[in-house]
Amino acid sequence: MKHIHLIAPSGASLDARSPLAGIEWLRQQGLEVFNTDCVQRVEQRFAGTDAERLAEINQLANLSPEMTVLAMRGGYGLHRLLPDIEWGAIAKAIQNGLQICGHSDFTVFQLGLLAKTGAITLAGPMLNFDFACQGEQGEGVIPNALMWEHFQTAIKERKLDCAVNTPQPYLGKLSSGQTSGMLWGGNLTVLAGLVGTPYLPSSQQTQGGILFLEDVNEHPYRIERMLMQLLDAGILSNQSAILLGGFSAYRLYDNDRGYTLESAINTITKRLPGNIPVLTGLPFGHQAEKLTLPVGAQAHIQYDATGFTIHSQW
Numbered sequence: 598m599k600h601i602h603l604i605a606p607s608g609a610s611l612d613a614r615s616p617l618a619g620i621e622w623l624r625q626q627g628l629e630v631f632n633t634d635c636v637q638r639v640e641q642r643f644a645g646t647d648a649e650r651l652a653e654i655n656q657l658a659n660l661s662p663e664m665t666v667l668a669m670r671g672g673y674g675l676h677r678l679l680p681d682i683e684w685g686a687i688a689k690a691i692q693n694g695l696q697i698c699g700h701s702d703f704t705v706f707q708l709g710l711l712a713k714t715g716a717i718t719l720a721g722p723m724l725n726f727d728f729a730c731q732g733e734q735g736e737g738v739i740p741n742a743l744m745w746e747h748f749q750t751a752i753k754e755r756k757l758d759c760a761v762n763t764p765q766p767y768l769g770k771l772s773s774g775q776t777s778g779m780l781w782g783g784n785l786t787v788l789a790g791l792v793g794t795p796y797l798p799s800s801q802q803t804q805g806g807i808l809f810l811e812d813v814n815e816h817p818y819r820i821e822r823m824l825m826q827l828l829d830a831g832i833l834s835n836q837s838a839i840l841l842g843g844f845s846a847y848r849l850y851d852n853d854r855g856y857t858l859e860s861a862i863n864t865i866t867k868r869l870p871g872n873i874p875v876l877t878g879l880p881f882g883h884q885a886e887k888l889t890l891p892v893g894a895q896a897h898i899q900y901d902a903t904g905f906t907i908h909s910q911w
Contacts, residue, residue, distance in 0.1 A: 607674035643674045655687070669723060672702055703723070704787040712798045773900060786812055813847075844858055845884055
């Protein structure tokens with residue numbers, strides 16, 4: 598990995614210092630960083646006009662296969678662009694070696710590309726949060742070591758290996774097991790918003806898949822409601838396993854009266870077939886410690902009550 602090509606397909610940067618700090622840190626690692634002007638674009642809440650951001654996305658088809666494409670941040674904005682994205686051309690560039698990474702709002706691009714072409718992208722770090730961490734006083738914070746290690750491994754070796762040592766209370770009727778399937782998913786809110794559209798991978802594509810989910814700023818009842826939507830749409834019961842990453846930055850209220858995220862997950866698991874494990878503690882989401890996950894690649898997991906392992910080579 599020698600070259601990073603930045604894109605800003607969603608929200609404008611909330612802090613002008615963050616992308617600049619991230620660019621500087623990447624350069625300190627010996628990487629060349631291209632298309633840095635994109636981090637300064639602002640149009641309302643977006644990182645540029647729809648036309649600017651669409652052109653930047655479609656230009657990915659012309660990049661060198663040596664490039665690693667890194668999204669600046671999430672927010673919202675990619676959904677506006679979906680009808681005019683040149684899916685086939687971008688998929689061909691990926692087939693030739695291009696790698697594209699992001700998460701959060703970027704989920705909509707990754708799932709749209711998977712649905713339209715089957716191309717593999719990377720759910721992983723983005724510039725602003727992961728490479729430009731700021732402390733409470735605005736000082737720079739060194740990027741998370743696990744994040745950086747797994748990002749490099751994904752880019753250089755196209756491989757994922759991770760062991761999660763966290764008790765697993767939602768195994769259904771199973772005490773242990775293993776399964777293989779297509780790894781797919783991302784941000785729960787974004788994924789739920791694609792149900793019923795041509796930008797969500799079909800039930801045939803995802804049958805027996807390994808679905809991973811995360812979210813931020815969503816109360817557990819909203820998480821439960823979106824999971825219910827996926828359950829009632831037949832998506833959850835179509836999987837061989839469900840992996841839950843971070844669900845962060847929400848606030849419980851007095852009127853919850855003991856209702857928690859665990860309550861929401863338990864409610865969902867009771868309605869799932871007993872042979873579909875729901876595994877928690879996946880290091881992924883709006884958090885410093887995150888894996889880089891290949892969206893659309895085959896993966897293998899082994900699990901028991903003490904934790905699970907996940908492996909993929911693509």
